[in-house]
Amino acid sequence: MNNTEIIAELQPIFADILDLPDLRLTAKTTAPEVEGWDSLAHINLVVAIEKHYKVKFALGELQDLKNVGDMADLIIRKLGA
Amino acid sequence: MNDYGWQDLAVGLGATFEVLITAQMLDDFARLSGDYNPLHMDPAFAQAAGFPGRVVFGLLTASFYSRLVGMYLPGKRALLHGVNAEFKNPAQTGDCLTISGEISYLNEAYRQIEVKARVVNQNGKIISKATLRAGLHEQ
Numbered sequence: 001m002n003n004t005e006i007i008a009e010l011q012p013i014f015a016d017i018l019d020l021p022d023l024r025l026t027a028k029t030t031a032p033e034v035e036g037w038d039s040l041a042h043i044n045l046v047v048a049i050e051k052h053y054k055v056k057f058a059l060g061e062l063q064d065l066k067n068v069g070d071m072a073d074l075i076i077r078k079l080g081a
Numbered sequence: 082m083n084d085y086g087w088q089d090l091a092v093g094l095g096a097t098f099e100v101l102i103t104a105q106m107l108d109d110f111a112r113l114s115g116d117y118n119p120l121h122m123d124p125a126f127a128q129a130a131g132f133p134g135r136v137v138f139g140l141l142t143a144s145f146y147s148r149l150v151g152m153y154l155p156g157k158r159a160l161l162h163g164v165n166a167e168f169k170n171p172a173q174t175g176d177c178l179t180i181s182g183e184i185s186y187l188n189e190a191y192r193q194i195e196v197k198a199r200v201v202n203q204n205g206k207i208i209s210k211a212t213l214r215a216g217l218h219e220q
Binding site for chain 1: 162163186188189190191193195214216
C-alpha cells in the first residue's frame with residue numbers, strides 16, 4: 001500500500017474517532033487544524049490505528065510525526081517490518 | 082486499593098466486586114446529580130410506568146465503573162480517560178450487582194488500558210456494559 005491508500009483508509013477512522021463525518025484528510029493535515037484533535041483524541045486515534053492495522057507504535061515513533069502523511073509512512077514501515 | 086504499575090498489567094487481568102443497591106443510594110445520587118425524575122424517586126410513579134419500584138439511575142450503576150478503574154484496574158495510579166456505556170436493563174433497589182472488568186487492550190506508547198466491563202444483577206441479567214479507557218500516572 002502507498003501513502004495515499006493508507007490515508008484513504010485512515011479517513012473513516014479519523015472521522016469516527018473525532019466525530020467529524022465531513023473531515024477530509026490529506027498528507028499535510030496536522031492536529032492543530034482539526035477540531036477536537038486534542039491529546040486524548042490523539043491517544044484514541046493511535047489505539048484505533050493500532051487495532052486496524054494490528055501493529056504497535058512506540059512513543060518515540062509517534063513523537064517524530066509531523067502530519068498525517070508521516071503517520072501513513074510509519075504505518076507502511078510497520079506493515080513492511 | 083490495588084496499585085498496579087504498567088509492568089504488572091496484561092490483557093485478561095480482571096477484577097470483580099459486588100454492591101447492594103439501597104434506596105439511600107438513589108437519594109444520594111439524586112442530591113448529587115440534581116436528577117429528581119420520579120421514575121427514580123417515586124415508587125408509585127415507577128410502578129405506574131410498569132416497573133416493580135424505583136428504577137436505579139443508569140449513571141448510578143455506571144458510577145461503579147469509576148470504582149472498578151480507580152480501586153481495582155489499575156487502582157491507585159488510574160486516570161479515567163473515557164467510558165462508553167450502554168444500559169441494557171433497569172436495576173431496582175435491593176438488587177445485588179456484580180461489577181466486573183477485564184483488560185482487553187494495552188497501548189504501550191501512552192500507557193492507556195482498555196477494560197471491557199459489565200454490571201450484572203443477582204439473576205444474571207446484564208444491567209450495563211461498557212468499554213473503559215484509563216491511563217496510568219507515575220505517582
